[in-house]
Amino acid sequence: MTFTVAIVGRPNVGKSTLFNRLVGKKLALVDDTPGVTRDRRPGDAKLVDLRFRIIDTAGLEVAAPDTLEGRMRAQTELAIDEADLSLFVVDAKMGLTHVDQMLAEMLRKKGKPVVLVANKAEARGSDGGFYDAYTLGLGEPCPISAEHGQGMIDLRDAIVAAIGEEKAFPEPEDEAVTDVVLAPTDGEDEEEELPYDDSKPLRVAIVGRPNAGKSTLINRFLGEDRLLTGPEAGITRDSISVEWDWRGRTIKMFDTAGMRRKAKVVEKLEKLSVADTLRAIRFAETVVIVFDATIPFEKQDLQIVDLVLREGRAAVLAFNKWDLVEEPQQVLADLREKTERLLPQARGIRAVPISGQTGYGLEKLMQNIIDTDRVWNKRISTARLNRWLEGVQVQHPPPAVSGRRLKLKYMTQVKARPPAFMISCTRPDAVPEHYLRYLTNGLRADFDMPGVPIRIHLRATENPFENKKKKR
Numbered sequence: 001m002t003f004t005v006a007i008v009g010r011p012n013v014g015k016s017t018l019f020n021r022l023v024g025k026k027l028a029l030v031d032d033t034p035g036v037t038r039d040r041r042p043g044d045a046k047l048v049d050l051r052f053r054i055i056d057t058a059g060l061e062v063a064a065p066d067t068l069e070g071r072m073r074a075q076t077e078l079a080i081d082e083a084d085l086s087l088f089v090v091d092a093k094m095g096l097t098h099v100d101q102m103l104a105e106m107l108r109k110k111g112k113p114v115v116l117v118a119n120k121a122e123a124r125g126s127d128g129g130f131y132d133a134y135t136l137g138l139g140e141p142c143p144i145s146a147e148h149g150q151g152m153i154d155l156r157d158a159i160v161a162a163i164g165e166e167k168a169f170p171e172p173e174d175e176a177v178t179d180v181v182l183a184p185t186d187g188e189d190e191e192e193e194l195p196y197d198d199s200k201p202l203r204v205a206i207v208g209r210p211n212a213g214k215s216t217l218i219n220r221f222l223g224e225d226r227l228l229t230g231p232e233a234g235i236t237r238d239s240i241s242v243e244w245d246w247r248g249r250t251i252k253m254f255d256t257a258g259m260r261r262k263a264k265v266v267e268k269l270e271k272l273s274v275a276d277t278l279r280a281i282r283f284a285e286t287v288v289i290v291f292d293a294t295i296p297f298e299k300q301d302l303q304i305v306d307l308v309l310r311e312g313r314a315a316v317l318a319f320n321k322w323d324l325v326e327e328p329q330q331v332l333a334d335l336r337e338k339t340e341r342l343l344p345q346a347r348g349i350r351a352v353p354i355s356g357q358t359g360y361g362l363e364k365l366m367q368n369i370i371d372t373d374r375v376w377n378k379r380i381s382t383a384r385l386n387r388w389l390e391g392v393q394v395q396h397p398p399p400a401v402s403g404r405r406l407k408l409k410y411m412t413q414v415k416a417r418p419p420a421f422m423i424s425c426t427r428p429d430a431v432p433e434h435y436l437r438y439l440t441n442g443l444r445a446d447f448d449m450p451g452v453p454i455r456i457h458l459r460a461t462e463n464p465f466e467n468k469k470k471k472r
Contacts, residue, residue: 011059208290210258348450428458
């Protein structure tokens with residue numbers, strides 16, 4: 001990206017709507033309730049021929065520094081300091097307020113370029129608010145409608161004028177010419193068991209109940225107060241992504257809203273937050289379920305783990321707030337017993353005691369995330385699977401159903417992420433569930449695949465004579 005732009009303004013003027021318009025996706029939550037956005041959210045924006053990085057921020061309010069609104073204001077000021085240009089959004093329909101005047105004064109003191117944006121200019125009676133915007137002393141306002149996409153050309157011209165042609169359209173760097181290396185064509189088949197690629201970026205989602213310490217954990221990983229935290233439950237609303245490097249590998253981590261019991265989620269805004277969390281789980285590769293170590297294994301904790309496994313994600317448990325546990329050894333033994341007993345569908349799932357406040361156990365947690373992702377990507381050759389299938393049938397033969405013995409003839413892995421296997425057999429509908437669990441647990445133990453969901457699909461063997469007519 002060529003430059004960075006921060007969208008600022010008081011609450012409910014349409015900042016997140018404009019952010020979604022510029023990135024071309026509905027990434028930020030939008031609602032009529034003021035103060036929906038709390039953390040700063042980055043994105044890659046496209047405006048006609050401009051390409052730049054954009055940051056959505058919380059609505060600026062006048063509040064004490066130790067309050068939630070004061071901490072939100074501090075996050076927004078960090079975004080302004082980071083950006084090269086600020087889009088100061090005002091509501092042309094409602095007109096100016098004293099908060100707009102104070103924000104304009106703050107932006108002037110920053111000494112950075114500012115583009116004044118009069119949003120909701122399509123509304124009837126918005127002319128008065130548009131002309132009032134001149135009194136802010138930040139130049140000519142740019143009338144737009146973020147919801148309907150009106151005025152985007154004028155906004156593009158205003159950004160170019162404020163940032164400068166050279167910064168808006170930098171000269172492309174000469175790309176180095178590299179030699180093309182062709183793969184060998186000796187006719188040999190590619191190996192089925194591919195090595196694990198530990199250089200590719202890894203997407204990790206942090207989920208859990210409200211106030212379990214998810215944002216504090218990510219801030220400790222980053223080494224800075226990147227995400228808004230505090231004693232209040234339910235601070236995070238959007239799924240915010242942050243990137244950092246761990247031992248040379250890029251980690252893209254998603255902070256998500258806390259998930260309460262479905263019966264308690266009645267407000268529209270919380271429903272949108274939970275839907276955003278579910279979307280983050282589906283797009284992640286590994287999901288860390290954060291438990292409060294002082295009150296672990298609530299019913300909602302178990303439901304979240306079950307949801308993650310049903311989505312087919314690689315899961316790791318993190319027992320947070322370990323610094324508050326008085327008898328760690330006794331509590332750890334109790335947690336191990338409960339994990340095995342309450343989560344039989346994830347036998348061998350990795351669990352790590354941590355403290356997001358002090359940083360205890362974070363290195364071990366990251367190593368377990370990498371190890372779980374390696375298992376999640378695992379592939380097993382067809383030859384090894386069929387030798388294994390033959391052995392487990394000798395040890396424990398398939399049951400006889402209606403007096404006829406079931407036959408498992410052939411097995412192969414059809415996909416990874418998560419590992420999924422196909423078994424060709426007679427009468428697949430008659431194979432009992434307990435025998436599938438026996439096969440699943442055998443795969444976990446014999447091929448070292450603990451804690452990840454394993455899928456087994458059964459397919460009937462084809463009878464070549466089934467559709468042929470009998471000869472006379």
